[in-house]
Amino acid sequence: MKVLVPVKRVVDYNIKPRVAADGRGVETQGVKMSMNPFDEIALEEALRLREKGHASEVIAVTIGPQVAQDVLRTAMAMGADRAILISTDVDCEPRVVANLLKAVVEKEQPGLISMGKQAIDDDMNATGQMLAAKLGWPQGTFASQVDIADGHATVTREVDGGTETLALTLPAVITADLRLNEPRYASLPNIMKARKKPLETLEAASLGVDLTPHLTVVKVAEPPQRTAGIIVETVDELVQKLKTEAKVI
């Protein structure tokens, strides 16, 4: 089976985002961009499934502007066999991303979609669930373990009070949580090889999906900032402050 891995290009997780002066978003000019960390994990899982013989081909796909190609090259350097750029300069909300991905799924017919549970820019945690709904496929969200056998995926999920295990009939959508695996680094030879792997570009507008958002951003603002308080020297002083000044104990 083919495994489709949607990956998003986001502000690198090591960078503290700054709200842009015009209040429309955060500053991305000249800021380091990378593959969403959860998507690296989702890709790693797909690569391992291929290495175990459960998958025949791993296809990375991204929706974004031309520059988003760089995360596809990274994906192929990590080991994806080929990649698809759905090219658009429109900022696509998860609903639109899910509709575009559905069009790709209908074309590629994967047996599994392995994606991130959350993009660390919009923190929406929605696209995988929406895509699964639109396809009528079962979903295994926030996965910390995935086992494939006999046309089924057994997925262990991180839930509020512990872990839950589900058995899903393939095809299915899985969204990766942090503990699913530790993604590999791309080696230099593999980075070179990735340059020769096929990267197909499709115009988002050609896929018959309305790109108009249902959710518009009115304003982006800085959250209230905390300021550093005081340094206490002794445990007794700390306890004293908590009792009489902060009155929390």
Add this chain to the structure above:
Amino acid sequence: MTALVLIEIENGKVRQASRSAIAAASRFGEVDALLLGNTGAEAAGTLAGVRKVLHVPTLTHALAEPAAALLATLAPSYSHILAASSSSGKNILPRLAGLLDVQPISDVVKIEDESTFIRPIYAGNALATVQSSDNVKILTIRSSSFDPVAESGGNASLEVLDAPADDGKSRFVKLEQSQSDRPELEVARVVISGGKGLKDASNFHNLLEPIADKLGAAIGASRAAVDSGFAPNEMQVGQTGKVVAPELYIATGLSGAIQHLAGMKDSRVIVAINIDPEAPIFKVADYGMVGDLFEILPALTKAL
């Protein structure tokens, strides 16, 4: 306008996070509650501010596929559909949104009006005000931002519904719940969290538990602590773990990465204990103490 809130039951009670979602929903008009599974009908019926409880006793385990399918059939009667931003809410509501081709709005921290909401983005480093043009708004609610409705005082009517037909493509296998007598992280008045600096699991327990016992605190962890096996994943606080806003948050042996701050920076009072005076956690702490936690924590236990 009428809102529907998907609620969750734990130990026979309605979870506080669900009661916060009901409080948020009451801003839109009358509120109905949807209860899945064979327990909790009594507790749901007494919730303050709920008009009607829709109960689906045969839908156990809250699997997303049948739950979203059922919600989609109920959606035409409601202007807003809400749930807590819990693992269950985030599993089910976006799937519902997918069925209805609606853009869901996750982690709402403030309601401006019936279609305008504020939510954190970029791990809480920015707050976005967003406006929805969808006919039905689908929201998950950050519980630390809305005071929960009372568990009692209400008198809702009860309507029992059948579960929708299920294609069986998703099957529940098992749930492994961690047992703890401590307060839930999201609800606790005091949280004490440990990071990589605790060095191993036994230190994590031996140093944090006595303080937690004395303060009636919940115990949290950084991701590095969870990854190193000091604590189970449900204790993780942060962008991708739990979001807490207790009266007092004590951070020990953790550096204060932005992903961790995302989960605790709205706490009322923050205490940081760290050996490195440059650790970023001190930038958000009301009270900082620079030093070795292996000396400070036992002394603190004694002094409390």
